[in-house]
Structures are given as C-alpha cells and as structure tokens.
Amino acid sequence: MNKKMNILMFSGDYDKALAALVLANSARELEVDVTMFFAFWGLFLVRDPEKGGAEDKSLYEKMFGMVTPKGPEELPLSKMNMAGLGKYMLLEMMEDDKTPSLTDFLNGARKKGVKFYGCKLSVDVMGFKEDELIPEVKVITAKEYLADALNSDLQLFI
Amino acid sequence: MNKKMNILMFSGDYDKALAALVLANSARELEVDVTMFFAFWGLFLVRDPEKGGAEDKSLYEKMFGMVTPKGPEELPLSKMNMAGLGKYMLLEMMEDDKTPSLTDFLNGARKKGVKFYGCKLSVDVMGFKEDELIPEVKVITAKEYLADALNSDLQLFI
Amino acid sequence: MNKKMNILMFSGDYDKALAALVLANSARELEVDVTMFFAFWGLFLVRDPEKGGAEDKSLYEKMFGMVTPKGPEELPLSKMNMAGLGKYMLLEMMEDDKTPSLTDFLNGARKKGVKFYGCKLSVDVMGFKEDELIPEVKVITAKEYLADALNSDLQLFI
Numbered sequence: 001m002n003k004k005m006n007i008l009m010f011s012g013d014y015d016k017a018l019a020a021l022v023l024a025n026s027a028r029e030l031e032v033d034v035t036m037f038f039a040f041w042g043l044f045l046v047r048d049p050e051k052g053g054a055e056d057k058s059l060y061e062k063m064f065g066m067v068t069p070k071g072p073e074e075l076p077l078s079k080m081n082m083a084g085l086g087k088y089m090l091l092e093m094m095e096d097d098k099t100p101s102l103t104d105f106l107n108g109a110r111k112k113g114v115k116f117y118g119c120k121l122s123v124d125v126m127g128f129k130e131d132e133l134i135p136e137v138k139v140i141t142a143k144e145y146l147a148d149a150l151n152s153d154l155q156l157f158i
Numbered sequence: 159m160n161k162k163m164n165i166l167m168f169s170g171d172y173d174k175a176l177a178a179l180v181l182a183n184s185a186r187e188l189e190v191d192v193t194m195f196f197a198f199w200g201l202f203l204v205r206d207p208e209k210g211g212a213e214d215k216s217l218y219e220k221m222f223g224m225v226t227p228k229g230p231e232e233l234p235l236s237k238m239n240m241a242g243l244g245k246y247m248l249l250e251m252m253e254d255d256k257t258p259s260l261t262d263f264l265n266g267a268r269k270k271g272v273k274f275y276g277c278k279l280s281v282d283v284m285g286f287k288e289d290e291l292i293p294e295v296k297v298i299t300a301k302e303y304l305a306d307a308l309n310s311d312l313q314l315f316i
Numbered sequence: 317m318n319k320k321m322n323i324l325m326f327s328g329d330y331d332k333a334l335a336a337l338v339l340a341n342s343a344r345e346l347e348v349d350v351t352m353f354f355a356f357w358g359l360f361l362v363r364d365p366e367k368g369g370a371e372d373k374s375l376y377e378k379m380f381g382m383v384t385p386k387g388p389e390e391l392p393l394s395k396m397n398m399a400g401l402g403k404y405m406l407l408e409m410m411e412d413d414k415t416p417s418l419t420d421f422l423n424g425a426r427k428k429g430v431k432f433y434g435c436k437l438s439v440d441v442m443g444f445k446e447d448e449l450i451p452e453v454k455v456i457t458a459k460e461y462l463a464d465a466l467n468s469d470l471q472l473f474i
Contacts, residue, residue, distance in 0.1 A: 003308045008472070010335055012395065015198055019168055022279060026300040032308065040331055041395055060409050068396075079170065079199055080226075090283070093218050097283050121338060125406070125413050142342040150319045150348065150469050153308050156166070156315040157472040161466045173356055177326055180437060184458040190466065237328065237357055238384075248441070251376050255441050311466050314324070314473040 004033040006152040008145070012041030012069060013078035014087060014102060020158045021105035028112035035152070036109070037145045038137065039119035042158075043128060044069045045106070046116060051132045061127025072102040110136055117145065162191040164310040166303065170199030170227060171236035172245060172260060178316045179263035186270035193310070194267070195303045196295065197277035200316075201286060202227045203264070204274060209290045219285025230260040268294055275303065320349040322468035324461070328357030328385060329394035330403060330418060336474045337421035344428035351468070352425070353461045354453065355435035358474075359444060360385045361422070362432060367448045377443025388418040426452055433461065 005027045007020050020036065027034045038046050049071030057065065069075050080086035094101070100108070110116075116136040123130070123139050130139060149155045163185045165178050178194065185192045196204050207229035215223065227233050238244035252259070258266070268274075274294040281288070281297050288297060307313045321343045323336050336352065343350045354362050365387030373381065385391050396402035410417070416424070426432075432452040439446070439455050446455060465471045 001305075001308065005304070005308070010332065010474075016168070019197060022300050023304065027304055030301055030304060032304065039335060058409070058412055060405050060412070064405060064409065089218050089222060093216070093222065093283050093285065096216055096218070099279065099283055121415065125409050125415055127409065142338050143346055146321070146339065146343055146346060146348065146470070147317075150317065150321070152470075154304070154310075154313050155470050155472065156313065157474050158168075158315050159463075159466065163462070163466070174326070177355060180458050181462065185462055188459055188462060190462065247376050247380060251374070251380065251441050251443065254374055254376070257437065257441055312462070312468075312471050314471065316326075316473050 001030050001032050003154070004035075004152040005154045006035045006037065006149040008149070008155070008157045009036055009038045009042035009045065010040050011078065011158055012044040012075055014072075014075040015077050015079070015090070016158050017045045017072065017075055018102050018105065020156075021102065021109055023156075024109045024114045025105055025112060028109070028114060034109075034114045035117065035148050036114055037117045037119060037140075037148075039122045043118060043122055043126065043133070044075060045072055046118065046134050046137050047071050047128075047132055048134050049073070057127045064126060072106050075102070110134070119145070159188050159190050161312070162193075162310040163312045164193045164195065164307040166307070166313070166315045167194055167196045167200035167203065168198050169236065169316055170202040170233055172230075172233040173235050173237070173248070174316050175203045175230065175233055176260050176263065178314075179260065179267055181314075182267045182272045183263055183270060186267070186272060192267075192272045193275065193306050194272055195275045195277060195298075195306075197280045201276060201280055201284065201291070202233060203230055204276065204291050204295050205229050205286075206290060206292050207231070215285045222284060230264050233260070268292070277303070317346050317348050319470070320351075320468040321470045322351045322353070322465040324465070324471070324473045325352055325354045325358035325361065326356050327394065327474055328360040328391055330388075330391040331393050331395070331406070332474050333361045333388065333391055334418050334421065336472075337418065337425055339472075340425045340430045341421055341428060344425070344430060350425075350430045351433065351464050352430055353433045353435060353456075353464075355438045359434060359438055359442065359449070360391060361388055362434065362449050362453050363387050363444075364448060364450050365389070373443045380442060388422050391418070426450070435461070
C-alpha cells in the first residue's frame with residue numbers, strides 16, 4: 001500500500017505502547033510507511049535500558065531520570081496496574097497466548113524500518129541526552145513532526 | 159456527506175466512550191460512514207452485560223473477566239471517578255440535562271448502522287469469547303483495521 | 317502550507333494541554349489553519365480564571381465548578397502528579413529550560429488566530445455559562461465539529 005501512517009506517542013503506558021507498536025509492525029507488513037514521534041512520557045519507551053544517565057544533568061533532571069521507567073518493560077499499565085499486579089496478569093495472559101512482549105514488538109519495528117523521532121522540546125525539558133535513547137531515535141522539532149503528519153493518511157495521538 | 163470516520167476505541171472509560179459514541183451517532187446522522195474498532199479496555203464497552211463468561215477460560219482469564227466492567231454502565235470515569243462519586247455526579251448532571259445515557263448512545267449507534275469491530279489480539283489475550291460481546295461485533299486483525307483506517311477521512315484514537 | 321489541523325481536546329491534563337498547544341502554535345507558524353474543539357475535561361483549559369460561576373446553576377453544577385480546575389495553571393499532570401509534586405518538578409524543569417508556561421502557549425494560540433470551539437453537550441451537562449470561558453470560545457455542536465474535522469488534513473484526539 002502506498003500509504004503513510006504517523007503516530008504521536010505521548011503516553012508512557014505499557015498497554016498503549018503495545019497498541020502503537022502492534023499497529024506500527026502491522027502497517028510495515030502492509031508496506032505502509034510508518035513514522036513514530038515520541039513526546040513526553042512516550043520517550044520512556046525508547047530509553048535504552050543499558051545506558052545510565054549522563055553526568056551533566058540538573059538535580060531535577062537526575063531525580064526525574066531515576067523515578068521514571070527505563071525502557072519498554074518498566075512501563076506501567078494505563079489502567080488496573082495495581083502496583084504491578086494487573087500488569088503481571090496481563091503479561092501472563094500474553095504468554096499463555098504466545099503473544100510477543102513489548103520489547104519484541106519494539107525490536108520488530110526497528111528491524112522493519114519504522115522511522116523513530118523524539119520531540120526536541122520534551123527531550124530538552126526532561127534533560128534526556130540523545131545517547132540515553134535507542135540509536136534509531138532522531139530528535140526533531142514539533143514543526144518537523146507537523147510537516148510529516150500533515151502529509152500522512154492516518155495520524156494517531158496515543 | 160460522502161465521508162468516512164474510523165474510531166479506534168482503546169479506553170474503557172465512561173466519559174471517553176460517551177465522547178466516541180456521541181461522535182459516532184452524530185456522524186451517522188450526517189450520513190458519514192462510521193467504523194469503531196474496539197481494542198484492549200475498549201472491549202469492555204461492547205461486552206454483553208447479560209452473558210456470563212464461558213467455561214473454557216484459563217484462571218487468569220476468569221479472574222480478569224470478573225474484576226473488569228461488564229458493559230457500558232459499569233465503566234468508570236477517566237478522571238475524578240472518586241470510587242463512583244464523580245461518576246454519580248456526572249450521571250445526575252446528565253439526567254438534569256435530559257442527556258441520554260451511554261447505553262442509549264450505544265444502542266443508537268447499533269441502530270444507525272455503525273460498524274463494530276473487535277481487535278483479535280486483544281480478544282485472544284483477554285480470553286473473551288465472541289458470544290460474550292454484543293452480536294454486532296465482528297473480530298478482525300490489526301491489518302484489517304489499518305486497511306479501513308488508512309482509507310478514512312477522520313481517524314481518532316480514543 | 318495550505319493545510320488544516322483539527323484538535324479535539326478532551327483531556328484536562330497540564331501535560332496533554334501543553335502538547336496540544338505546542339502543536340497549535342507551531343502549526344500557526346507554518347501558516348496551517350488550526351481548530352481546537354474543547355470537550356469534557358478539556359473545557360477546564362479555557363475557563364477564564366477571573367470569572368466566578370454564574371448564579372443560575374444547579375447544586376451539582378456548582379459543586380462540580382468548585383472542585384474542578386479553573387484555567388490552565390490549575391490543571392494536574394496526567395501521570396506522576398503526586399499531589400502536585402510531579403507537576404512542580406516539571407514546572408521547575410521547564411523554567412530551567414526557559415520553556416514558556418501553559419498560559420503563555422494558550423495566549424500565543426489566541427494571538428495567532430487558532431479557532432477555539434467548545435462542545436455544546438459538554439457545556440450544557442457541566443453547566444458552564446459561555447461567559448465563564450475565555451471570549452474566543454464559540455460553542456458548537458458535535459456535528460459542527462465533524463464538518464470541520466472531516467475536512468482537515470490532520471486530526472488528533474488529545
């Protein structure tokens with residue numbers, strides 16, 4: 001399909017990230033061009049779990065980096081997280097069903113050529129350094145996002 | 159209007175479901191073609207409150223079925239639910255204003271020919287059986303959703 | 317750019333309102349035509365903080381008006397609000413970064429000619445009077461929203 005999908009990933013929830021990445025993977029399998037733009041809490045999904053925080057951060061940026069999820073598997077559920085119990089149940093049900101994990105879907109999207117962008121304003125405010133994010137992520141402005149989204153056939157704010 | 163709207167209903171909140179169904183009903187009155195695709199928590203909106211869970215479910219699926227809302231009227235608010243108090247206030251204000259209930263809007267959408275789809279992955283993971291959902295719901299894959307959404311004039315993720 | 321963006325602002329969260337208004341301002345700078353339609357909790361963003369509630373409200377409407385945010389700066393975060401601590405941290409990080417406040421972005425959008433609409437059903441149910449909202453807001457129906465959104469190049473539900 002000669003079509004284009006653009007997802008603005010604002011949420012940092014496991015379930016919403018799963019929905020977004022299932023759509024991104026499925027769209028690539030249909031040869032749809034896919035862009036994901038990670039803003040605010042959505043950036044936690046593309047944090048590299050292996051990379052520590054950089055040294056040149058303000059106190060708030062350091063605190064913020066420490067109390068927030070590092071990478072896909074640490075994301076909470078948007079509903080019924082129940083201190084992790086709800087998420088545990090969901091993961092068990094996914095496993096029973098042989099559904100791949102969020103990390104699998106993220107890696108699938110990376111391999112299938114989904115384009116990953118990070119929101120410059122969010123990255124600046126939260127004090128993320130580009131090397132704390134997975135290498136596919138290129139930091140762009142809201143205007144660059146708009147130029148892409150306005151020319152897409154399907155845009156979602158998740 | 160020779161137009162097409164596609165709503166991906168991800169949330170299981172009373173207020174968001176109300177927004178989605180007000181739009182779906184209004185669009186049908188304008189002769190806009192409407193598709194609703196229910197995924198994750200959104201599936202609770204199209205659970206048939208009369209149908210019990212099937213017997214062939216795993217333990218987690220049974221527990222999950224029991225602790226989650228059964229049909230439209232059991233959905234909580236996304237904000238200020240306050241153990242039901244906020245929702246009670248909203249319902250009272252809606253009644254004072256002679257606004258139809260969520261069930262009314264859902265039944266309106268069914269009568270007006272909104273197309274209802276359930277997300278196969280979500281149905282499988284949560285262990286829903288097709289006969290636990292209202293009869294209009296047809297279960298389809300993410301790819302089938304995308305084929306419809308990419309050819310719509312307005313798409314929303316709610 | 318001869319393009320059109322339509323945002324349905326449903327949420328009443330500081331962070332989501334910030335995302336919506338950053339997009340609205342950026343789009344106007346690209347000469348994109350921008351419509352924002354405020355429904356449900358989104359209406360709190362366009363409440364005029366200077367205006368008290370009108371006299372002719374029902375008891376529930378008065379209570380509801382009192383316990384909900386008045387204008388942009390009172391909105392909570394969608395995540396990690398932690399009784400205001402998380403929001404305080406975010407505001408400090410924004411200030412360190414010289415990012416304008418939500419009120420600045422709202423005023424920017426007003427000056428740049430973003431079109432503001434309020435959802436009639438929400439205004440009626442919540443008992444808002446038109447003069448409690450900022451003067452740019454014109455109250456319209458869901459059908460009027462749809463007519464605009466169906467003819468836009470980019471539509472987001474935030």
